[in-house]
Amino acid sequence: MAVVLPAFWSMMHLRTWLAVPVDAVVFAVMLALALPRGLARLRPGELPTALTALGAGTAAAVGCGMLLDHADWRRALGAAAFTAGVAIPVWARRFGTRWRSAGTMAALPFMAILVHPLPLASTWDFLAWMLLATAVATAWATTPRAGEGRGAAGGATAGGWRRAASTRMAVQLGAATLAGFAVAQWLDPDHLVWPVLTVLVVHSGNRNRGDVLWKGTQRVLGALAGTVLATVATGWAGPGDSRGIVAVFAVLAVASALRDLGHAFWAAGLTAALAFLYGYFGQTGTDLLLHRLGGILAGGAIGVLAAWAILPVRTSDTVRARIGRLRAAAAELAATSSHSMPSARATSAAANTRPAAPHDAPAAAARARLRDAERELALLEPTVRAGARLGFGSARRLADAISEARMIHCGQLG
Known part of the structure; x- marks a missing residue:
């Protein structure tokens, strides 16, 4: 929350002087939630490449979001481009830590762009506002860093494409994301976020099919609980009520504090915050709750099934x-x-010259x-x-x- 609140404050201050879209404010908050962990994994010298990838990912994700907001063939094109945008960074992990870091940063805007309470404007001005939101979130995320983080060990993955775990996981995520879009179009074409977001959450940070099953189950259960509680609670804060925004940040603060205790807590907090956010913009009710629950269950099932049935990583x-x-x-x-252990004579001689x-x-x-x-x-x-x-x-x-x-x-x- 040390990054989320300043990013929100900055974007709201900009709105007092400029016509900043609401979706840009939400986008900055979503990025501020994810950026600190992504930056913490960087090795020394990787920050410039990672930030370049983040900017490119933002432009690509916003373009996909614009296409997805249409109801014709452009939505299918947007779904295909979005799928490529989240799967390619996973596949790129096989080329080493620098590609892994860049891919992680490039993928962050794709999850953030799913969460937009209002339709995205298909204009260059809107793209510029979203890039500004990325810059604001990045500025606050990099400010508290005392030093460079350390990434995971590893280099390029050897072996053919079937043997590379990153390639198999990229195929799994791509298939699951496409299926999530298809199910969302069938369940509720006006709200694509829940099945697709659940697929991304289930596959986030996993390393094998056991991870997907265990962590994914926790995340789905947490998402269901958070959505139910928040949707019911939005009754006391009607559309446009500032208490709904306070509830968003309160829920995110609690979820951040409990994140290390279990995957269910973070998923519950994230989906509850989204439900409060949508309630602020008037999207609430029993029918919508049922669509949300159905989307979460469908997305969770798709994510787990893909990990176990498509080129599984044991x-x-x-x-x-x-x-x-x-x-x-x-x-x-x-x-x-x-x-590196010197001999006794060499040690004695070295002791007379230098420590x-x-x-x-x-x-x-x-x-x-x-x-x-x-x-x-x-x-x-x-x-x-x-x-x-x-x-x-x-x-x-x-x-x-x-x-x-x-x-x-x-x-x-x-």
Whole structure:
């Protein structure tokens, strides 16, 4: 919220002097919600490339949003372009961390553009306002950063297109997004956001089909609860009532505080905030609630089904690959440390000339790679532990393997 509130304040102040569209204000708030986490994953030197990708992604996402607001063949074209816009960044992860970071930033505006309470104007002026909203959100998101973040370890993914997990996940997301648009067009052509947004939320930050099932189920349940509660609560704040806007930020603040406790809390907060926002613009009622719930359930089912039926990424394969990466990083650190240890005579001579550095550069780099490998393996543990608690024997074995690998190799980190 340290970024969201200043971004909202800035856009509202601009509205007192300029004819800033409401959709640009909402767009800035949605970007401000997502940008801090995206920026935190950047490695040193990646910020310029990431910001360039964010600007390009904004222009592309706004163009898709303009097409989607039409009811003719342009909507189909917009759905296809939107699908490419969210799937290509996932596929680009296979080319290394710089492409991963740029792809993450380019994809953020596509989720944000889905949330627009008023029709998007198909004009160059409107595109300029949306780019300004991106600049405002980015300025506030980068201001509190004391230093550069660190991305995940890894480089280009080897192997053919069928063996690359990023390629398979891109195909899954693309198919699920297209299906989400089709279902939304069938359920409620006037409100495409709920099935498609749910698909994107279910697939967000996942690494294998087990992740999609476990986290996706939590997110769908949270989204259902948040939508029901907020839609019912909008009765006390009618259209245009400023209390509805206060409720949006209050819900987002609570969801942000509870985000690390479970995926359901963030999904509930996000969908509740959207329901309050739409209620402020007069979109409420029992019929609309039923459409929202149907869209969320359909989007969740589509997202999980795509991950399990289309080129699935097995959880066991992901765990074994990351354990192997952890072992390789640990072996590299051990070898680097042994090579960098000087002899007693050299140490004595060096002590008379200069103080010995505690870690040389190769050892420090190897230690950083081991730390990144451990962090990436730890991200898989909640899903595997959940499977073990549900009684899956293979999940128990994978959980034991993760614990053993982290205990043996991460002792080197001290």
